[in-house]
Amino acid sequence: MIGESRMRIRVDGEICQGHTLCAMSAPDLFVLSDEDGHAQAIHEEVPAGQEDRAREAVRSCPEQAILVLSDEPAVGAVR
Amino acid sequence: MSVDERTTPGTAAASKAERRIELDRYSSDLRLSFVDWAQKLHAGPRIAWNDTHGGYWFVNGNQEVFDVARRADVLSNDAVRYGGIGIPAMDPAARGGVIGGFLEMDPPRQRYHRNALNAYLSPAAVARWQPVMDEITRAAIDDHIESGSIDFVEDLANVVPAVLTMGLLGLPLEDWVIYNEPSHAGVYTPIDSPDWPRVQQLGIEMGMRTLEHIQRARTHPRPGLLQAVVDADLGDGDRADDLEVIGVVGLLIGGGFDTTTALTAHALEWLGEHPDQRERLVREWETLRDSATEEFLRFYTPAQGDGRTVTQDVEIDGAHLSAGDRLWISWAMANRDETVFEDANEIRLDRTGNRHSSFGLGIHRCIGSNVARATFKTMLKAVLDRMPDFVCDPTGTVHYETTQVINGMRFLPATFTPGQRQGPGVEETIAGLQRVIDSQGLAEPVTVRTGRGTPG
Numbered sequence: 001m002i003g004e005s006r007m008r009i010r011v012d013g014e015i016c017q018g019h020t021l022c023a024m025s026a027p028d029l030f031v032l033s034d035e036d037g038h039a040q041a042i043h044e045e046v047p048a049g050q051e052d053r054a055r056e057a058v059r060s061c062p063e064q065a066i067l068v069l070s071d072e073p074a075v076g077a078v079r
Numbered sequence: 080m081s082v083d084e085r086t087t088p089g090t091a092a093a094s095k096a097e098r099r100i101e102l103d104r105y106s107s108d109l110r111l112s113f114v115d116w117a118q119k120l121h122a123g124p125r126i127a128w129n130d131t132h133g134g135y136w137f138v139n140g141n142q143e144v145f146d147v148a149r150r151a152d153v154l155s156n157d158a159v160r161y162g163g164i165g166i167p168a169m170d171p172a173a174r175g176g177v178i179g180g181f182l183e184m185d186p187p188r189q190r191y192h193r194n195a196l197n198a199y200l201s202p203a204a205v206a207r208w209q210p211v212m213d214e215i216t217r218a219a220i221d222d223h224i225e226s227g228s229i230d231f232v233e234d235l236a237n238v239v240p241a242v243l244t245m246g247l248l249g250l251p252l253e254d255w256v257i258y259n260e261p262s263h264a265g266v267y268t269p270i271d272s273p274d275w276p277r278v279q280q281l282g283i284e285m286g287m288r289t290l291e292h293i294q295r296a297r298t299h300p301r302p303g304l305l306q307a308v309v310d311a312d313l314g315d316g317d318r319a320d321d322l323e324v325i326g327v328v329g330l331l332i333g334g335g336f337d338t339t340t341a342l343t344a345h346a347l348e349w350l351g352e353h354p355d356q357r358e359r360l361v362r363e364w365e366t367l368r369d370s371a372t373e374e375f376l377r378f379y380t381p382a383q384g385d386g387r388t389v390t391q392d393v394e395i396d397g398a399h400l401s402a403g404d405r406l407w408i409s410w411a412m413a414n415r416d417e418t419v420f421e422d423a424n425e426i427r428l429d430r431t432g433n434r435h436s437s438f439g440l441g442i443h444r445c446i447g448s449n450v451a452r453a454t455f456k457t458m459l460k461a462v463l464d465r466m467p468d469f470v471c472d473p474t475g476t477v478h479y480e481t482t483q484v485i486n487g488m489r490f491l492p493a494t495f496t497p498g499q500r501q502g503p504g505v506e507e508t509i510a511g512l513q514r515v516i517d518s519q520g521l522a523e524p525v526t527v528r529t530g531r532g533t534p535g
Contacts, residue, residue, distance in 0.1 A: 017444040020202055021434070024369045034204075034525055036197035037449060059432035060373075062440055063149070 007046040008069040009054055011039045015065035025060055026053035044069065091392070094399035098124035103131050104166070104384075104407070110482045114424050117415040126398035132167040135386070135405040136398065141416035141436075143396050147387075148408050149441040150395065151186070154387040156443065158183035161388035166407050168388070176322050177286070180330030182385075182443060188313055192327060193446055195311035198524035199247060199304050205449040207521055208243065211512055212457040215242045217501055218508035220465055227497035231471070232488050235462070236343040237263065237336075238505060240454050242512075244335035247450065248328065249303015249522040250292055252509045261285045262336040267479040267487060286325055293324050303522035304331055331447070338381040339451045341487035343458050345379040348491055349426060350463075351471035360428060361463050368460075371428040372452055377435035378426050380411035383482045385439065410436045411486065466495035 011022070011030070018037035023030040029050060030039045046054045051071075058066045102109065102116065109116055117139070120127060125140030126147070138147045147154070155161050158178035162168025171178050178184075181192035198204060219238045223229040241255040241262070261281035268278045295301075296309045308319060308327045319327065350357040360367055389404040400406065414435045415423040438445035445451070462469065475492040479485065502508065516522060 017441065018201075018448075019438065019444060020449065021373070023202075024373075032202050034198075035201055037201040037203075056431055060434050062434045062436055062438075064145075064434070 006070055006072040007051045007054055008044045009041050009046055010044055010067045010069060011041055012065045012067055013038065015063050017063050019062045021060045021062065022057035022066060025057040026050065029054055029057065091399045091401040095128040098126065098128045098398060100127040100129055100137065102129055102137060105481055105483045107481050117412050120412060121416055126396060133405065135166050135407050136400065138406060138408045139412035141413040141419040144408055144410065144413035144436060145440060146395050147406070148439065151442050153389060153391050153393045154406070155185050155390050156183050156387060157185050164386040166386045166405060168405060177329065178326045180327035182330055186442065191313040192311060195307050196304055196446060199307060200446055200449060201525060202449045204525035205453050207525065208246070209453065211246060211516065211521065212239065212243055212454055214508060214512055215239050216457050216461045218503060218505045220461055221500045221502055222504040224465060224498045224500055228492065228494045231347050231491040231493055232340060232344050233490065235458060236340040239458055240339040241336050242509060243454060244332060246516055246522060247303060248305045248331065249301050250305060252513050254288065257288055258285055258332055262332055263340070266337050266484050267489060269480070289325050289328050290321060293321055302520060334445065334447050335450065337485050337487055339454050341381040341485050342375060342379055342455055344488040344491045346375040346459060347462060348471055348476065351469060351493065356428060361467060364460065367428050368456060370430055370433065372456055373433045373435060374426055374428055374430045376437040377414045377433055379486055380414050380437045381485055381487070383411040383486055384409040410439065465498055469493045469495040
């Protein structure tokens with residue numbers, strides 16, 4: 001696959017309760033606070049090739065706290 | 080909220096009448112016919128009215144549990160005003176003024192308590208304890224490895240969480256034996272059992288022991304969760320009194336002991352019954368470890384549900400809830416909802432999208448979830464490594480009679496090909512670990528780095 005990912009995600013800090021499942025599904029995309037385990041997306045833009053992991057994190061969040069800001073197919077992507 | 084959505088006494092009564100079911104959650108029937116009950120309830124009503132135990136809403140659908148559990152704005156856990164999270168409600172006076180810690184409080188006090196403890200229980204904090212978990216687990220297995228037989232509940236799954244919880248609390252590890260029996264028996268013994276007075280007596284002794292530790296902590300600070308509870312600033316410099324601390328410590332012990340025991344025992348029982356899946360888990364441990372753990376959590380839901388009290392009239396998913404109504408949020412039922420989980424009544428070790436609610440949802444999410452997962456994985460891996468051919472004995476296996484509090488097990492005897500001891504047993508190991516914990520200051524809170532990427 002070539003081309004840049006257009007998927008952008010964000011963790012809603014008001015909704016996240018620190019279940020940590022996102023970091024389990026996609027350890028390269030989320031960082032957990034040392035203090036309370038609440039999650040943040042490391043970068044809003046999901047690196048190319050990591051979209052499926054990001055979607056799995058979104059699906060498995062018990063609080064549904066991960067917002068998908070955009071999920072357009074990458075321009076020029078070859079599957 | 081629009082006028083149309085407002086619940087009037089007429090619609091509230093009609094809502095209950097339309098949604099009436101007959102289910103005794105203290106009966107063995109619910110445990111034994113759980114799948115039938117789940118399918119029946121999920122067909123509707125998914126927020127059902129149950130006349131038993133003083134009358135309460137039984138929230139059972141996944142979406143409904145999700146919608147209800149996160150409405151702390153219209154629900155209360157408060158024990159003093161509403162009787163807490165039990166169904167039926169329990170007057171704190173009937174339990175010696177001790178309530179179930181911050182699980183039976185509302186914000187802001189609940190939040191102050193949790194904030195004081197997070198840095199002891201976060202993933203980063205728990206990771207520091209991994210060598211201790213490994214060592215207790217090794218020792219528990221070593222006490223039985225040469226004999227070729229073990230009771231997975233009594234000899235392993237009761238031991239490791241209990242010793243570890245003592246360590247986290249900052250209590251002497253050897254005290255686990257004082258806390259162990261009442262913590263489990265207090266959950267599974269029906270209050271009309273002839274054994275109840277003995278269990279109650281053990282519970283009192285446990286409370287007295289905790290009180291001694293609290294009083295000592297007030298004059299001789301010692302790192303750990305108990306000290307953190309004693310020192311917690313509950314707003315404007317307010318501190319918890321002895322009874323409040325006993326309640327919180329009781330919650331941490333109740334949450335730390337029997338739940339992880341229940342999960343581990345059930346997972347081992349299932350793996351014993353499915354040797355092909357057990358071999359697969361051994362073979363693919365690195366890829367299946369996390370998904371299998373979440374799947375066992377979903378399927379067995381150690382803490383089956385929690386009660387709440389409705390604080391204002393509200394309509395949720397078509398049910399008209401009235402202020403003062405009691406309500407049971409069934410995490411267990413939500414976890415078997417086919418609309419969210421394909422083949423919900425099957426265990427799939429590689430399940431994806433597993434947004435189970437076994438640690439609760441919303442502001443009361445199990446504060447020990449990271450400890451539970453790590454402890455479970457440690458015990459499971461050790462058994463798979465050292466007793467990979469274990470066979471459980473169904474004739475000696477005893478499940479809790481009901482799932483009134485915890486979906487637990489009392490006994491799970493097993494045999495296996497004997498192996499070699501790797502070190503000393505539990506008693507000797509505990510003494511050594513105590514020195515390690517004390518010298519390394521393991522029970523201190525995690526040193527907070529700027530984990531969120533931005534300072535402060």
